[in-house]
Amino acid sequence: MQTVACPQCGADVLFRSPALPVRVCGYCHALVVRRAQGAQAMGEAAVLPFDISPIQIGTMGHCFGLDFEIIGRVRWSWEDGAWNEWLMLMADGDHAWLGEAMGQFMALREVELKNPMAKVLRRLANGTTVVPGEKATISGHDYVVTDIRTVTCLACEGELPFTAPSGWEALSVDFRNKDGWCASFQKDRREASLYLGHYVTLADLSPRNLRTLPGWTMPAYG
Amino acid sequence: MAEEATVRTLACPACGGTVAIRAAGYTVTLACEYCGSLIDVAHPDARLITRYAEAQASLTIPLGTRGSLRGVEWEAIGWLERTDGWAAWEEYLLFNPYHGYRWLIAQDGQWSLGTMLTATPRYDGGEMIVDGRSYSSFYHDNRARVTRVVGEFYWRVKVGEEVRSRDYVRPGFMLSLEEDDREQSWTLSELLLAHEIRQAFDVPYPPRWWPGMTPLAHQPSPYVQRIRSWVPIGAITIVALLVLLTLFGRTMQPQTFGFPVTPDGASVSQSFGPITVPVGRQAMTVETLTSNVEQGWVDIDIAFVNRKTQESYEAYALNEHYSGYDSDGGWSEGSRSQTLKVASLPAGTYDLVVDAQAHHWGSSADSSSWNPIAGRYETVSQPPVDVSLTVARGARFLSNFWLALLLVLVPPLLMLVLHILFENARLAQKDGPDPDASDWIRGMANP
Numbered sequence: 001m002q003t004v005a006c007p008q009c010g011a012d013v014l015f016r017s018p019a020l021p022v023r024v025c026g027y028c029h030a031l032v033v034r035r036a037q038g039a040q041a042m043g044e045a046a047v048l049p050f051d052i053s054p055i056q057i058g059t060m061g062h063c064f065g066l067d068f069e070i071i072g073r074v075r076w077s078w079e080d081g082a083w084n085e086w087l088m089l090m091a092d093g094d095h096a097w098l099g100e101a102m103g104q105f106m107a108l109r110e111v112e113l114k115n116p117m118a119k120v121l122r123r124l125a126n127g128t129t130v131v132p133g134e135k136a137t138i139s140g141h142d143y144v145v146t147d148i149r150t151v152t153c154l155a156c157e158g159e160l161p162f163t164a165p166s167g168w169e170a171l172s173v174d175f176r177n178k179d180g181w182c183a184s185f186q187k188d189r190r191e192a193s194l195y196l197g198h199y200v201t202l203a204d205l206s207p208r209n210l211r212t213l214p215g216w217t218m219p220a221y222g
Numbered sequence: 223m224a225e226e227a228t229v230r231t232l233a234c235p236a237c238g239g240t241v242a243i244r245a246a247g248y249t250v251t252l253a254c255e256y257c258g259s260l261i262d263v264a265h266p267d268a269r270l271i272t273r274y275a276e277a278q279a280s281l282t283i284p285l286g287t288r289g290s291l292r293g294v295e296w297e298a299i300g301w302l303e304r305t306d307g308w309a310a311w312e313e314y315l316l317f318n319p320y321h322g323y324r325w326l327i328a329q330d331g332q333w334s335l336g337t338m339l340t341a342t343p344r345y346d347g348g349e350m351i352v353d354g355r356s357y358s359s360f361y362h363d364n365r366a367r368v369t370r371v372v373g374e375f376y377w378r379v380k381v382g383e384e385v386r387s388r389d390y391v392r393p394g395f396m397l398s399l400e401e402d403d404r405e406q407s408w409t410l411s412e413l414l415l416a417h418e419i420r421q422a423f424d425v426p427y428p429p430r431w432w433p434g435m436t437p438l439a440h441q442p443s444p445y446v447q448r449i450r451s452w453v454p455i456g457a458i459t460i461v462a463l464l465v466l467l468t469l470f471g472r473t474m475q476p477q478t479f480g481f482p483v484t485p486d487g488a489s490v491s492q493s494f495g496p497i498t499v500p501v502g503r504q505a506m507t508v509e510t511l512t513s514n515v516e517q518g519w520v521d522i523d524i525a526f527v528n529r530k531t532q533e534s535y536e537a538y539a540l541n542e543h544y545s546g547y548d549s550d551g552g553w554s555e556g557s558r559s560q561t562l563k564v565a566s567l568p569a570g571t572y573d574l575v576v577d578a579q580a581h582h583w584g585s586s587a588d589s590s591s592w593n594p595i596a597g598r599y600e601t602v603s604q605p606p607v608d609v610s611l612t613v614a615r616g617a618r619f620l621s622n623f624w625l626a627l628l629l630v631l632v633p634p635l636l637m638l639v640l641h642i643l644f645e646n647a648r649l650a651q652k653d654g655p656d657p658d659a660s661d662w663i664r665g666m667a668n669p
Binding site (some may be wrong): 016048052053054062079080081082091101103131132133141144145146148149175176177178179180181199202204210213215216217219 | 226228231245246247248250295317318319321322323338340341342344376377378401402403404405406407523
């Protein structure tokens with residue numbers, strides 16, 4: 001853990017993961033980027049709009065065979081909606097993402113995009129479009145394209161592995177297979193990345209410290 | 223954390239009414255509950271999408287209503303009406319922040335609970351497989367169009383919005399694929415039991431199916447369960463019938479009487495008794511045997527005559543026997559014994575009155591001869607025919623057994639006919655090849 005003073009407002013900014021370079025200041029929403037010497041403000045993150053997600057920074061649970069704690073979030077929007085990508089700090093120091101859209105959760109880990117790439121991914125990387133229902137073989141498994149959207153970063157909070165300025169645009173393509181596995185391909189102007197994982201329910205994560213939502217009974221997770 | 227409300231409000235840009243957002247952060251489109259206008263809440267400043275003059279439809283489940291289904295509390299937050307050009311149905315969007323979304327689909331008064339799938343179904347041998355259960359193709363290429371909308375949704379729903387859909391069914395379940403150019407999604411809906419949905423959201427009971435009504439594609443035939451539940455009842459009834467038949471169909475206390483009758487002679491009348499019927503009403507069996515009748519017949523009239531009331535219960539038997547030789551060899555026909563049954567004789571003491579007359583068959587030359595002493599034709603005295611009667615209490619009316627069996631079988635046969643009518647009406651809506659027997663058998667499967 002490392003504490004630095006926010007370059008913009010001077011408040012203490014706590015970095016919990018030594019691997020993550022970016023954190024949003026909890027007070028002034030400045031994007032604080034950690035350098036070898038101190039920290040630097042990289043602009044301001046937008047205030048997150050009110051939502052009633054059951055996840056919050058500090059939620060803990062079990063995923064990919066490891067304990068995790070939620071330490072950051074990016075909220076993405078597309079033309080007709082928005083969703084959350086929660087950053088999980090895994091017990092082994094690595095990180096993974098918990099995507100939350102339409103009340104469904106996807107646990108995803110970044111994998112290296114290496115050759116030979118799946119045909120569909122190669123086409124996507126080259127800027128060609130694909131259509132829903134198209135089949136793709138990723139890392140030896142069959143998937144189907146379920147969703148293609150251009151997404152925009154709305155806001156972020158907590159610690160992040162990259163700077164996520166508001167208005168940052170990317171192409172996002174989701175894949176699913178018959179066993180509940182999923183893959184997500186994201187590409188912005190500079191680079192492309194691939195995430196692999198599977199769908200989970202809240203109960204699968206045995207979560208603790210979920211957000212209390214007044215008026216709703218929090219289920220007892222074992 | 224301070225208690226913060228989960229419901230946010232905003233002023234409708236069209237009518238100024240206070241509109242609640244129940245799934246903030248997920249909801250994109252909100253239809254004002256007062257004026258029906260569609261409000262875009264995806265962006266910080268709520269914008270008006272479409273202004274509707276029409277006030278909100280009166281909903282079976284008012285938005286904001288909560289109900290528990292299968293142990294989870296859900297809030298109805300959105301409602302839309304869709305049509306595929308043939309049928310119209312309603313969909314309620316249910317929300318629980320810890321459990322996500324479900325769809326409550328209402329069509330023809332029947333309710334189904336829809337869950338979006340996260341795994342794509344597997345295609346195998348013309349059927350879709352989800353969790354090891356197979357679903358057969360029902361509707362091929364439908365277009366579902368939104369006709370009315372109220373409440374909030376996680377996507378920008380618009381009146382007129384259209385998706386391509388395909389549906390696969392098994393009794394009680396429907397698997398649906400909806401897709402447009404950007405997204406493909408699978409939903410599995412399960413038909414809810416009448417009491418389940420009634421308990422959860424206090425909606426009217428679904429209507430009963432009658433011939434002439436069109437069932438839903440995934441509605442299980444209500445007769446399957448009834449036919450199944452009849453099986454043990456029917457089996458018990460048949461066993462009971464067999465027991466009754468052997469216990470009470472037995473004949474008891476046989477009494478035998480006999481007398482000779484001369485062929486072509488006068489009718490012989492004899493009375494036997496007493497025959498006692500101790501209690502209630504009793505069936506009687508009379509066996510008439512004419513062991514030596516040959517080339518002739520015996521008419522036997524019997525009557526049970528009540529000694530007290532002189533009431534008479536009658537029956538008639540014809541015993542006959544013929545034989546001879548022709549080019550094919552020997553032949554014989556006729557029956558020398560008959561069993562007569564007299565049903566329900568009231569209790570009392572009876573006489574059995576028997577009138578018997580024997581006849582010999584043949585030409586007079588055979589049966590008569592000239593008696594020179596008497597100077598006339600005389601009947602050659604044929605040997606007398608012995609008439610023997612065995613009277614017993616009780617009778618086995620097999621026809622009654624068959625009638626009872628038929629009555630026992632009527633309900634399941636009727637239900638089977640109704641089941642086939644139901645399945646025909648259901649399968650008539652199916653796209654693709656005409657339904658065959660295998661579809662009916664599928665329809666018999668347990669939901």
